[in-house]
Amino acid sequence: MLKLGSIMSTWNAISIKQMKGRQKLACLTAYDFSIAKLVDEAGIPLILVGDSLAMTMLGHETTLPVTMDEMVHHTKCVSRAVKHALVVGDMPFMSFQASEDLAVANAGRIIKEAGAGAVKIEGGAPRAHLVKRLVENGIAVMGHIGLTPQSVHQAGGYHVEGRTAEDADRLLADARALQEAGAFAMVLECVPAALGMEITRAVNVPTIGIGAGPDCDGQILVVHDLLGLQTELSPKFVKRYATIGDSMTDAFNAYKRDVESGDYPTEEHSY
Ligand code: KIV
Numbered sequence: 317m318l319k320l321g322s323i324m325s326t327w328n329a330i331s332i333k334q335m336k337g338r339q340k341l342a343c344l345t346a347y348d349f350s351i352a353k354l355v356d357e358a359g360i361p362l363i364l365v366g367d368s369l370a371m372t373m374l375g376h377e378t379t380l381p382v383t384m385d386e387m388v389h390h391t392k393c394v395s396r397a398v399k400h401a402l403v404v405g406d407m408p409f410m411s412f413q414a415s416e417d418l419a420v421a422n423a424g425r426i427i428k429e430a431g432a433g434a435v436k437i438e439g440g441a442p443r444a445h446l447v448k449r450l451v452e453n454g455i456a457v458m459g460h461i462g463l464t465p466q467s468v469h470q471a472g473g474y475h476v477e478g479r480t481a482e483d484a485d486r487l488l489a490d491a492r493a494l495q496e497a498g499a500f501a502m503v504l505e506c507v508p509a510a511l512g513m514e515i516t517r518a519v520n521v522p523t524i525g526i527g528a529g530p531d532c533d534g535q536i537l538v539v540h541d542l543l544g545l546q547t548e549l550s551p552k553f554v555k556r557y558a559t560i561g562d563s564m565t566d567a568f569n570a571y572k573r574d575v576e577s578g579d580y581p582t583e584e585h586s587y
Contacts, residue, residue, distance in 0.1 A: 317403035323555055327361040327402040329434050329456035329500040331407070334521045335361075335585040341534025343524055344542065347373050347390045347411045351539055352397035360401055362438060362501075362524070364458075364536060365391040367406040367466070372540045379465045380409045384422055387411075388430045397429030404458050405432035409466045416446050423455050436503065440490020444497040459494035459502035461487055462528060476527070478507040487511065488518055503536060504528035527553030 343362040343434035344350035347369040355363055355426055370382035371392050391405040405426035414421035423435045434456035437443055447457045462477045478484045487507060494502050501522045504512055511530025516523040516532050525532030536553065544559040574580035 326400050327433075329402065332362055332402055333500045333521055335473050336520065336533050341522055341524060343534055343536040345369075345536070345538050345540075346394050346397075347539075349393045349397045351404065352394040352403075355539065356398045356401045362404060362534070362536075363398060363401045364404045365394050365406060365430075366421075366436075366538065367408045368538050369389055370408075372485070372538060372546055378468055380424075380468070382408045384408060384411050384425065388425055391426055391430035391432050402434060403432045404436050405430055406436045408440075412443075416449050420431060420450060420453055423450050423457075424453075427455055434458055436460055438466045440487065441493035444493040445501050447468045447497035449496060457497075457499050458524075459491075459499040460505065461490045461494070461502060462504045463506035465505075466503060474506070476506045476508065478511045484511050484514070488515055491515045491519050491523075501534075504532060506551075519552075525552060 332341065336339045341361055343367040344360050345362060345364045345368060347365060352363060365387065366388065367379040367382050370376040374382060374386065375388065376382065387405060387408050391403065395403050407422060409425070409535070409556050411422040419437075426432045426435050435450070436446065436458040438460045440459070443459070446460065450457050455468045463471075463474060465474065468474060478487045491502060491504075499521060500544075501524055502519070503524045503526060504515060506527040507515075507529075509531065512523065512528035513531035514527050522533035524534040524536050526536050536549045538546075541554040542557050543551070543561075544556045545561045545564075547561055571580065
């Protein structure tokens with residue numbers, strides 16, 4: 317039986333939306349059970365299972381190759397770990413572009429099979445109709461504008477977006493269209509800080525910035541970047557809070573030394 321109020325003890329699309337102007341939202345990605353559990357226990361309110369997992373977890377050069385099945389698999393792992401945060405599952409490249417029916421079916425998988433509380437879709441005004449349709453079908457949607465990595469080939473690489481007045485106006489219109497369509501929040505990726513502030517002031521849903529300046533309603537980072545687990549690519553917006561990659565390398569080297577020298581295992585580790 318449905319326990320009234322039980323769902324409200326966790327973060328959800330409505331409570332995230334209500335944080336606008338009240339509390340900055342510190343959001344993170346996660347892709348597996350162990351890290352998602354730690355992120356959730358740290359009180360992070362929104363965990364994105366981003367399609368960035370194509371690069372961080374699967375070793376691809378871009379986000380494009382990750383499949384729906386892979387996204388569902390990783391989102392399931394995160395959902396199993398999370399007790400409080402809102403889990404947002406990313407819609408991968410070509411899971412929503414070909415038709416709205418396909419998009420509804422795939423978003424449904426992220427919610428129904430993978431246990432997420434919302435989906436994220438890249439794109440602005442051209443996706444507004446789809447966002448509206450998903451919302452009408454009971455699916456909470458987070459938008460994503462600015463640099464949209466799924467368009468990397470069309471854009472000729474990864475660039476800061478919205479530097480010209482024309483591009484800035486287009487992004488403002490995108491943000492308004494997403495809000496109008498019912499998105500509960502939107503990611504602003506790699507836009508000038510002044511535009512991040514302007515869009516944040518123009519919409520009544522939280523803007524979650526990544527390289528969009530300090531005035532967004534929240535921030536999001538790829539957890540591998542924050543932890544120093546992935547150091548090859550380091551965009552300007554990344555702040556590294558730990559050097560876990562170095563600690564892991566030290567641990568692997570120490571283990572190898574111990575096994576080779578016979579210092580591990582000892583009696584203490586034996587039955
Ligand atoms: O896929 C992802 O991790 C993202 C964030 C960088 C916002 O889209």
